[in-house]
Amino acid sequence: MSDDEWWRDAPAKPVIRVEDGVRARSLRGEIARSWWSRRFLSVLESLGLSGRLDRGKRYARQGQVLSLSLSKSIVVGQVQGTRPEPYRVRIVARAFTDEQWEQVEQALAGQAVFLAKLLAGDMPDDIEAVFDGVGLRLFPDDRQDLSMDCTCPDWQVPCKHLAAACYLLAESFDTDPFEILAWRGRGRQELLDNLRGLRERSGPAPAEEREPPLSELLEEFWGPPTTPPAPVAQPAVAAPDALLDQLDALPVIVRGKPLVELLRPAYRAMVEESE
Known part of the structure; x- marks a missing residue:
């Protein structure tokens, strides 16, 4: 056995467990919940990385990731492995230019439904079509758009440390879809401010929606009076004792008169007192 093949028969070292690491919320099954985080993982699988991704799922659920942060176009983190010093991982996506x-x-x-959903913190289902329409891809779909590296000695990419970071990144996309856009170079507040500004500068309202100029209103004010609309007929006021006529006749006779007739003066008197 040559000196450069010693590692093949070397016993595997136990992983150093972490007590307070970043732990995946999902304990079994799929980790990604939303369509956009599932889309992110499916893109990685389409690049031939599916078999390697599964190696990191246990790391993500055990909490071996010490930290993970996302900024413009880059995700960096630390993952605890078998060595005392944590490994540094980096996942980089090519950021779009300002243009x-x-x-x-x-x-x-140009489409109000997109703005409304984004303002509500939701990712529109067909937002990928918007990027496609201008010749871009929201999710990195080739190795030129996406690069990964880790300080561990494993030559495979992604290693289990990078794979664990990818799963936790997918979960963070579940919580905040704007992180996908920030990963591509545009943060939440900057994007929303730009969209609001574009809507405000989109031009005057259609002619049928615009208010007439003040000069036209003044001409109408000093013009001849217009015919007032015909008064609306007011409904007749019901008699105070009309309710008694809607009741079934009471089979009660008092001093030779039906009880209903004796109650009518009382109903009329109550109305007069209230007026």
Whole structure:
């Protein structure tokens, strides 16, 4: 056995367990819940990484990831493995340029439903079509758009440390879909501010919705009076004792008169006192 093959028969070292690491919320089955986080994982699988991703699912659920943070186009984290010093992982997506984002924002602002859903914190189902329409891909779909590296000695990409970070990244996308857009170079507040500004500058309202100028209103004010609308007939006021006529006749006779007739003066008197 050559010196460079010693590791093949070397016993596997136990993983150093972490007590307060970042732990996946899902304990079994699929980790991704929303369509956009599932889409992110499916893109990774389409790049031939599905078999390697599963290696990190246990790490993600055990809480071996010490930290994970996302900024413009890059995700960095630390994952505890078999060595005392945690491994550093990095997942990089190519950020779109400002000019490319301007095209995307113009397309998004042109459809109110997209703006409404984004303001509500939801990812529109067909938002990928908007990016496709300007020649872009929201999710990295080739190795030129996506790169990963880890400080561990494993030559495979992704290693289980990177795979664990990918699963936790998918869960973070579940919680906040805007992180996907930030990963591509546009943060939540900047995007929403730009979309609001585009909507406000989209031009005057249609002619039928615009208010007439003040000069036209003044001409109408000093013009001849218009014919007032015909008065609306007011409904007749019911007699105070009309309710008694709607009741079934009471089979009660008092001093030779039906009880209903004796009650009528009382109903009329109550109305007069209230007036």
